[in-house]
Amino acid sequence: MATIGLIGSGNIGQAIARQAVAHGHHVVLSNSRGPETLADLVSALGPLASAATAAEAGASGDLVVVTVPFKNHTRIPAEPLGGKTVIDTNNYYFERDGHFPDIDSGQATVSGMLAAHLPDSKVVKAFNNIAAPAIAEDAAPAGTPGRRALPIAGDDAEAKKTVAALIEEFGFDVVDVGPLVEGRRFDRDKPAYGPRLTADQLREALAQG
Numbered sequence: 001m002a003t004i005g006l007i008g009s010g011n012i013g014q015a016i017a018r019q020a021v022a023h024g025h026h027v028v029l030s031n032s033r034g035p036e037t038l039a040d041l042v043s044a045l046g047p048l049a050s051a052a053t054a055a056e057a058g059a060s061g062d063l064v065v066v067t068v069p070f071k072n073h074t075r076i077p078a079e080p081l082g083g084k085t086v087i088d089t090n091n092y093y094f095e096r097d098g099h100f101p102d103i104d105s106g107q108a109t110v111s112g113m114l115a116a117h118l119p120d121s122k123v124v125k126a127f128n129n130i131a132a133p134a135i136a137e138d139a140a141p142a143g144t145p146g147r148r149a150l151p152i153a154g155d156d157a158e159a160k161k162t163v164a165a166l167i168e169e170f171g172f173d174v175v176d177v178g179p180l181v182e183g184r185r186f187d188r189d190k191p192a193y194g195p196r197l198t199a200d201q202l203r204e205a206l207a208q209g
């Protein structure tokens with residue numbers, strides 16, 4: 001049993017929190033408005049859930065999930081996340097986030113920019129290419145024919161092992177795409193972004209990314 005700190009408790013944060021609680025993990029939720037605004041969600045999730053500030057949620061997590069609109073990634077408290085494995089679910093939507101020229105030009109990646117903001121954390125890109133409801137709907141026990149696979153990318157092998165184990169536990173196969181920079185293969189508008197794919201299908205889609 002681990003404690004998972006969530007920075008961001010919207011669609012995807014809640015979907016991850018639900019799965020985590022269902023598998024016996026503690027979750028500490030946070031958002032931008034303060035823990036009191038999360039009381040209903042905490043109550044719905046039950047005794048394994050609590051709410052805190054973003055800094056506290058980050059500090060309390062064995063594993064921390066950053067799941068906010070990309071434009072807010074520089075507001076994530078970096079110090080409490082030092083040394084930790086951080087799951088980055090974030091996507092760049094210029095319509096919502098405004099333009100980031102380094103991403104538009106291909107000089108930077110979405111997860112690379114979060115990693116630059118969190119230089120002492122081990123950032124693993126995951127859960128960005130699956131719609132929030134599918135985290136519950138597409139989950140299936142290991143060995144189920146046609147089981148959905150999710151990609152991960154990151155520069156730290158141990159951190160990727162931790163995240164892969166969590167994704168497996170949630171009910172998905174895992175495809176390791178390689179270093180964090182390769183996460184661009186499953187960013188928005190890439191063939192691997194969105195569809196429900198098995199591991200073999202996902203590898204094919206990633207190769208086209």
Ligand SMILES: NC(=O)c1ccc[n+]([C@@H]2O[C@H](COP(=O)([O-])OP(=O)(O)OC[C@H]3O[C@@H](n4cnc5c(N)ncnc54)[C@H](OP(=O)(O)O)[C@@H]3O)[C@@H](O)[C@H]2O)c1
Nearest residue numbers: 008009010011012031032033067068075090091128131132
């Ligand atoms: N929706 C999906 O199906 C999906 C799937 C994969 C990936 N994603 C990506 O994952 C990220 C989150 O998506 P979402 O749909 O869950 O967004 P959302 O429903 O809009 O929720 C965003 C959450 O982030 C919190 N937040 C914003 N700024 C913050 C800050 N500075 N510190 C702490 N918390 C902050 C918000 O809190 P307040 O409400 O208090 O402001 C809210 O709880 C986005 O980058 C999105 O592109 C989404």
